[in-house]
Amino acid sequence: MADVPAPIDATKTPEWKALQEHYDHLQDVGISLKRWFASDPQRVDKLSFDTSDLHFDLSKNLVDDQTIKLLVGLAKAVHLEERRDAMYRGVHINTTEDRAVLHTALRRPKSDVGKYVVDGQDTVADVHEVLDRMYAFANRVRAGEWKGVTGKPIKNVMSIGIGGSDLGPVMVYEALKPYADAGISVRYVSNIDPNDMAEKVKGLDPETTLVIIVSKTFTTLETLTNAREARAWLLEGLKAQGAIDGSDDSVAEAIRHHFVAVSTNAEKVAEFGIDTQNMFGFWNWVGGRYSVDAAVGLSLIIAFGPERFQEFLAGFHDLDEYFANTPLEKNVVALMGLINVWYVNFFHAASHAVLPYDQYLHRFPAYLQQLTMESNGKSVRWDGTPVTSDTGEIFWGEPGTNGQHAFYQLIHQGTRLVPADFIAFANTPNPTKDGDQDVHELFLGNFLAQTKALAFGKTADEVRAEGTPEWMVPARVFTGNRPTTSIFGEALTPHALGELIALYEHITFVEGTVWGLDSYDQWGVELGKQLAKQITPAFHDDQALAGQDASTKALIAYYRAHRK
Secondary structure (H helix, E strand, O other): OOOOOOOOOHHHOHHHHHHHHHHHHHHHHOOOHHHHHHHOOOHHHHOEEEOOOEEEEOOOOOOOHHHHHHHHHHHHHOOHHHHHHHHHHOOOOEOOOOEOOOHHHHHOOHHHOOOOEEOOEEHHHHHHHHHHHHHHHHHHHHOOOOEOOOOOEOOEEEEEOOHHHOHHHHHHHHHOHHHOOOOOEEEEEOOOOHHHHHHHOOOOOHHHEEEEEEOOOOOOHHHHHHHHHHHHHHHHHHHHOOOOOOOHHHHHHHHHHHEEEEOOOHHHHHHHOOOHHHEEOOOOOOOHHHOOOOHHHHHHHHHHOHHHHHHHHHHHHHHHHHHHHOOHHHOHHHHHHHHHHHHHHOOOOOEEEEEEEOHHHOOHHHHHHHHHHHHHOOOEOOOOOEOOOOOOOEEEOOOOOHHHHOOHHHHHHOOOOOOEEEEEEOOOOOOOEEOOEEHHHHHHHHHHHHHHHHHHOEOHHHHHHOOOOHHHHHHHOEOOOOOEEEEEEOOOOHHHHHHHHHHHHHHHHHHHHHHOOOOOOOHHHHHHHHHHHHHHHHHOOHHHHHOOOHHHHHHHHHHHHHOO
16 A cells, blocks of 8 residues: 555544534524525625636535634645645555556646656656647648548547546537537547447548547457447448458558557557557556546547647646645635535535536536546545545536426425536527527526525515415425535636536545545446456356356346347
8 A cells, every 4th residue: 555644534533523513503593595695795705716717606505604614624634735735746645556646747837847756757748748749640630631541631530438538538529519620520439338339430431530549558348349349340341442452451551540549558559450659648647537638638639629728738737726725715626625525424415416507518417427426436445444424425417407397306395405516607609699688698597596596495475475375385485505506607618628627626636535535546346347257258158157146147048038
């Protein structure tokens, strides 16, 4: 195990006890956002914060001045600042894998070369060497200089990965679609289900398609299976078009023109047929779910260009610097993480909704599911001891206004407390009007109305005043005091998106530190992978079938009886 201090048991600190007493007091006197707003005219100012591109309003959370003071005290008690600084320096805080955690190095400027040497490696110099190579390659593709085997320029990119090698790029590609300016579309394949590949290759011309295989080890089962399928599809298509004759030399030439890799395993990449000059790597101090701003983002550079990607990285870095240098009591990143702990451990909230009022962010909640739940969905602390409190939340969400007509009922009037982050932008790249009505303002009206309704609700007297029959009054009462955070930006730019992603990376870190977790390993995903390799032969091998449990045997029997 890496030589880092043992986690501090937050539940044994005086600060935790003080928070519990504070929570009990609030329950006794009654939490009322209406009353808190009325009694403190400065509440919104005190709980509003700004980073480079984003404005935050935390005033509709179930906190008062004393809550914030106690949460900051808890952060200091568990040495949050010291662990944050250790992470930035490259201390091996990923204990189970004995690794540094340096996704922040992926977005440091070239001026930081030589300042962050970790384990003998100049991390910033290495990052920019790979970035420069990716920029040069992407520019060739975007300019039509990189051609397929028949001499035609690339018009479509297929990026094959899974988990962090897919969720991040897909989310960013969807979020920044208005910035795609090279006439090159990108499709992402992740699921081993043959349906995914079948749908993604529809309408593609092998002659103008570039395939990026994203796998650090180049051994990931799903990614390599899909990569071989893509290779077979492309070669068969080229042969059917008469572009290659099927000889070994023509096949090798086609692969060199149509396949590149994001990996660190040069031997496996070469075995696949990819020229290792067209391999872009990253490092073991970058976890998959933290790698969208590394070589994993190659498809994004092709779609949006190096300049936009640099703006994207600058957004990350600005937020990194804010988190590192802002006092905790004024640090919105730290406060959002601590308030999440407040809800999980004292209000026993099991889930957290992320509700973007921007259709381009429709994959953002799915991206956060891996970031947060793979990081903090754990029951063992970084020294191997059991956790002493609840950990993690179920992150989920959909874009507004779609969610309003689906699950908002539960958030407004259900029995479960669901803290929610609402995200919106003042400007849209697609302004339109419905008659005289600005549609974006109509949209933002819903964004503002939902947080107001959740916070302040509607009393029985207010319902009666509308002429509602008495028997129906209870069904129309909204209790309010449903907590939300509002995140508002000027526009969803590459820079703003970088800030938004880094925000949740560091929120995850804050929560993990309080709970004593190594937020950077993911052993929980391994057992299923191992068992899948053992079970798959049992579809046809009776000996392998005999070693399975009764339920698995019965399910395989059903498969054998019904597979056509």
